[in-house]
Amino acid sequence: MHTVLLLPYFGLLALSLAYENLALKQPTYQQDPVVGSFASLYEASNAVDGLKSDLSSSGGQCVHSSGKQTGTWWVNLTSILSIHYVTIYYMTNNDTWGSSSDYTRTFLGFSLYISNTTDRSKGTLCYKDSNYTSSTIPPVVNITCPVHGQYVIYYNERLANVSYPPDYFTYGAYNLLCEVEVYGCRPIPRFDGIKCHASCPDPYCRQCNMDACQGCKPGYQGHLCERGYTLCTCV
Incomplete structure (x- = not known):
């Protein structure tokens, strides 16, 4: 298990200068995508398009799944690369972030894995949220995970017949991701x-x-x- 650093924006900027965003424009996948007329608005690739100025559900810059018992999203870096940290920008709907927002409640309990395959169980668990509440979880999370891998996997679950903390949104697991940046090095x-x-x-x-x-x-x-x-x- 690796650490989560909650850094101010300028701190993230300083860190990013030393590394390349390996996830930018790379192939993506999400489990149970939204279908129908809104499907194009919530494509899995939105989380690696480099856009995060509009964190709303209607801005076309975020991922949105259909809310089943499990939610999985991953980016394929196309080869095994040296990763140092991952930054997740979660959907806020451009509203006040905090305990009054359902978005914070859907974020709670998420996990981040780095793997050489799409099977998260065969990879490294970088982080599993078990401490945050809807009042304390931030909308931008920076996770340090210095490992080698090809797939960066976001996962959350809301399983039937499982008791969750009272702050958790329990009507399905959602991938509400506006940007996932994976910083590290390409092989030279x-x-x-x-x-x-x-x-x-x-x-x-x-x-x-x-x-x-x-x-x-x-x-x-x-x-x-x-x-x-x-x-x-x-x-």
Whole structure:
């Protein structure tokens, strides 16, 4: 489990200068999308279009699902990348955010996963909300999760015959996401994922993150890629 940092906007801006938004314009999916005449207004891709000036349900910049027992949305980064943190902008309907809003109640209990597949159970659970109330959950959440992965998965649930805290909206789980930004590094030779521009400290490391080697160059193995071995083709 990783940490959630609730930073002021200028703090997020400063952090983002060191990383690239890997999710921007990438393929997306959402479970149980809205159908009918409003379907185009709530497409899954709205959460990675780079637009977050209108956080309303009618602005065409947010995702909205149809509210079943579970709600899943993911973005496919198209390859396994070094991720540092994820920022979620939730739908507010441009109204006062707080305990009087149903939007806060739908946000409660959400989880964030990073996985190499679309199966969240096989990935890393970055965060599971179990402490917020409708009075304390913010509309913008910054989740630090320094791992490698291809799919960033948002999940929430409102299961039948399960008791939830009184603040929770219990008439279905919704994906009300206006923007999901995934900050990290794209692969370049021997990059250090925590800095994006610095070389890995180990000369035989192919890829590293936070100064820890994540993969050795061909012909090397070990924690620091310090042991060489012979590559051969057996017949």
